[in-house]
Amino acid sequence: MADRIEVGFIKDIRDALGEKTKKRIGENLNLPVAQVATVEVYTVDGGLTVAELREAAAGPLSDPVIQEYAINRPMARNFDWLIEVGFRPGVTDNVGKTAREAISLLLGERLGARKISVYTSRQYLISGSITKIDAERIASDLLANDLIERHQVVGKDKFDFTNGLPAVVPQVTGKNEPRVEQINLTNLDASALLKISSEKLLALNLEEMQAIAKYYADPSVVKARQKMGLDENTTDVEIECLAQTWSEHCKHKIFNSRIEYNDGRTKKIINSLFKTYIKGSTAKIRKAKGKKDFCLSVFVDNAGIIKFNDKSNLVFKVETHNSPSALDPYGGALTGIVGVNRDPFGTGIGAKLIFNTDVFCFASPFHKKKLPPRILHPRRIYDGVREGVEHGGNKSGIPTVNGSIVFDERFLGKPLVYCGTAGIMPARLNGKPTHGKEIKPGDVIIMTGGRIGKDGIHGATFSSEELHAGSPVTAVQIGDPITQKKMTDFLLKARNAGLYRALTDNGAGGLSSSVGEMATYSGGCEMDLSLAPLKYAGLQPWEILVSEAQERMSLAVDPKKVDKFLELACKMDVEATVLGKFTKSGKFHIRYGKKTVAYLDMAFLHEGVPQMKLRATWKASRHREPTFPVPAHLGKALSKMLSRLNICSKESVVRQYDHEVQGGSVVKPLVGVANDGPSDAGIVRPVLDSMEGVVVAHGICPRYSDIDAYHMTACAIDEAVRNAVAVGVDLDHLAGLDNFCWCDPVKSPKTPDGEFKLAQLVRSNMAIFDITTAYGVPCISGKDSMKNDYSIGKTKISVPPTLLYSVIGKISDVRKAVTMDAKRPQDLVYILGETRDELGGSEWFAQNGAIGNNVPQVDAKNAMRFYRALNKAIRAGLVASCHDCSDGGLGIALAETAFAGGLGLNIDLKDVPYRGKKRDDFVLFSETASRFVVTIHPRDKTKFEKLMADHVVREIGFVSNDGLLQISGLSGKTIIKEKIGKLKDAWQAPLNF
């Protein structure tokens, strides 16, 4: 029988979580409640005596100064509604796991043969005059996610104040009865093949199913299989493994497809977007750089690697975790961040992680309209994702140094959650370069870290209807940063001691991907799934192979070093298990015990997927050109613009991320006189006794793809580069990552406009090639997520095609870095770059209900020339502040420069180099790319102007100490005269929760 230990706060001790919950009930659900108190519940299964339970409760489970506890009786009193929320069976329960370990250590040998499990839940005791329906709403719309959690709502009239709630053990009920299903694919017609694909959630198309059927029909294949006790049937292990390996996620089939592109004027055949534009641009840039090429490993490993200096390399990767975050924002985002951590960690010989980045795309948290079925409210997504990244990043001890939040109503259908991580590795270790991977036949396969459960099998294709009371939830996973931290602490030691040859992470596709990919280095593998450590019984061999359970790395270990490796793991309390060996057999050979359950040719597994053939048709869209007049009060308009979600301060989110751990923080996300101005980029010093720094920045502007995804992409790349330029990056030492989030671009009955969406993708790739080659900023890694649509019933919501371009670079001396805040009164204000009336897709047009057509266009060649000049000026110490003009244009950049510095600005718009329709609002809010607002000390005027002489650079005013942003318009009249404090208030108010 299980027992309940309840822990609550002593009277008069503030219940901060309860208060926060009360606030959220008010803000999110608009339900005023008087009070919320919380009680932590530990359900302990394992036959502990009352004395032992008491010892556990008084010891690790409660804090005697502020808490009290009760055993098998309720702490709850004085409430109207009690809501208890606990996990469903099989869901990662980090607190439960820690509690179990703590109790085991506490009882030590006294535990004897007893095995204990601990499950946690939390009670919310709500006081207030709300109905049962309201209480249910609080439970299901705010406190519990029914997909992974169960909840109970009990009114005070029905509550048993003597015994409380009964102890419920959410245990997975399953038995170990391994079964391998045989599936005959021979002689099946198209519809039968497709039926198998859809019933098994394989997501394989007809051509792919046919390719698989053909493989099994080959007599030589059958003959080889027969030697292993198999036949012409495919096993479920094999088909699941093929489906994973051939998935869009792993094989990037759309990016590698053959595309017939037609833009109305020209037609062309593109054989793989990836090879043509992405790899193609990087190859061209590397060639042009010649001896100055800093790329070390691009596109072949889990992350890209570039040189940092002679002693060390930088590793960077950005991933998305969109669908899981739509289903469970907290768990999805947490898994997103700890998942991407393992990418640079598992690149080359392994890297120490130095920073995280995060970029979120949401619908407005103030969304008022009715939500389509199964969509969570954007505010809930916002809060959950924020918290998931907070826990993932902070608990891993990795500073989150750069990010943004982008809003658009279409992200209601699918939020985008980009998480990035960079690492640093010694350039050489134990006498060898570190950026490559090597595996020898005979090397031992070891899996380390967490255990395997049904987590993430078939990822988001899983539907909740298949849930039943005893079944584990496989749709979403919850990351466990501490298990991962313990693992990475161990593996860094093992790395430095040379105890392993290669490693990679277990992410999408689990062991089937990690071992499958590693096996390509040696030429085959042989692995026994029955050896894999499981979270609970009842997993079938195919599930063990493809499970996406988190916090696991796969390694190749020299047989001579296996003992030492396992010994170190054991000592550091990290699980590590031998699963088999790498071979040169040419086969992906999987056993369960002695029985072979999969026997696939490596070549077929990795290269057998047929190339998709797609068509892309581009047609320029034409939007209404708005005709609204210039507003009479531009000061008010500026204020309103500052309050727009895409422009306003994200400080409340930024503050909740540790952006300084590891001690090398140089340019923080928040800068200026009151530490609250919006930084353009982040800088950290990864090596504390050196002044060399790493710069990280990004660009993202999905609105522009409403006009042309080419310019959306060009602007995103330019934004990333100019943000890095603004803080002083070494321009010749800058690399990029492309992360595409698209709506499905494959034409089908569900997606009739697939050809257009694919054309948008093609154009985006063309821009990547054009702009990165012009800037000499190579893509070193990237990712695509191609199915960001919501489609239930008649409602279809597709996200706007979105490219996140992230850049990582070097600054040789961080003491030369510049921040965006105005520094001193009397400093001179300059604008760099020409302004044109490019308001298509701008925030100003959006504010006025229009899209327009003149989307900003990047003149990369010209921009690069003046970025170099600016770079020189920054290095010469001539620049006091530098801020890029992006969303909201010059007007916003000026306001931010002013209030971040706590100083006024006096500006004359007549001096702004401008081409286009002469309107004050257009000059203020046009979003023309490649522009900066710079302030300099008057003594540096001549030097600065000389350095910038060949470029469009104009003095437009000065920094004042009157605390006013004063702008005179094209006619010479003052058009804006606002207190910077008021502007800052407008900028800070919207998301201050």
Next chain:
Amino acid sequence: MANQVKAIILTGNGTNCEMEMAHACKLAGADRYDIVHISELLHGEKRLSDYNFLNLPGGFLDGDDLGSAKAGANRFLHATISGANEMLIEELLKFINGGGLILGVCNGFQLMVKLGLLPALDGNYTKQTTTLTFNNSGRFEDRWVYLKANEQSPCVFTRGFDVVYYPVRHGEGNFIPESLAVSEEIERKNLVVFRYATPEGKLTMEYPANPNGSTNAIAGICNETGRLFGLMPHPEAFLHRTNHPRWTREDLPEEGQGLAIFRNAVNFIRGSEF
């Protein structure tokens, strides 16, 4: 002859500020500054008795899953050292009684408080009498704060300190004593080392200058010998002027204000007092 300064920076199970803490010890002139994983202590490969300056870095011991540093404290109290017939806590108490210095930052401070190492009134190092719990805001926050040092404090780490500026990065920094009597004794014995303050050095209960609502604005305390010191803010995160959030607009000395804490510790150990 001056004493050798042998600093140990203890890591594992979720700590994450060990690198910068070791760097601080190095810059302060410690002769040794070893980052040691707790498993090395538990396996008897490294011994606390070989050191005289124990650093407990920030982080999230066991995820702070049972409350900050609770599971970590449980480990210190109940783990045995394999091969030696000794508990880890016994070795720790020997270290303290031998005159060793302990500095706990953030999660390290939480650990010290939950073990009872601080304030350790009347020298009882294993009775918890105070706690650090959830910030009044209910959220983790990273922000810089001003701290006013208590000149009367016996703390050996903060001699000569007045007002300093360090970052806090925590969700559970609200200091609460078990009773009024404990609170009064802490004050009477001048065990409060740092209080959250205005830039001018006036103690404050106002958010965000006081980021968590701590009783009497307490940010750090020491024991009666002044050799055990814990604080929520992170001195090891301000070793160079470029760590300061406004270094691009203020004239600052090259050295960050956090280093002085470590230098005082090193000087104390080197000096005759030790």
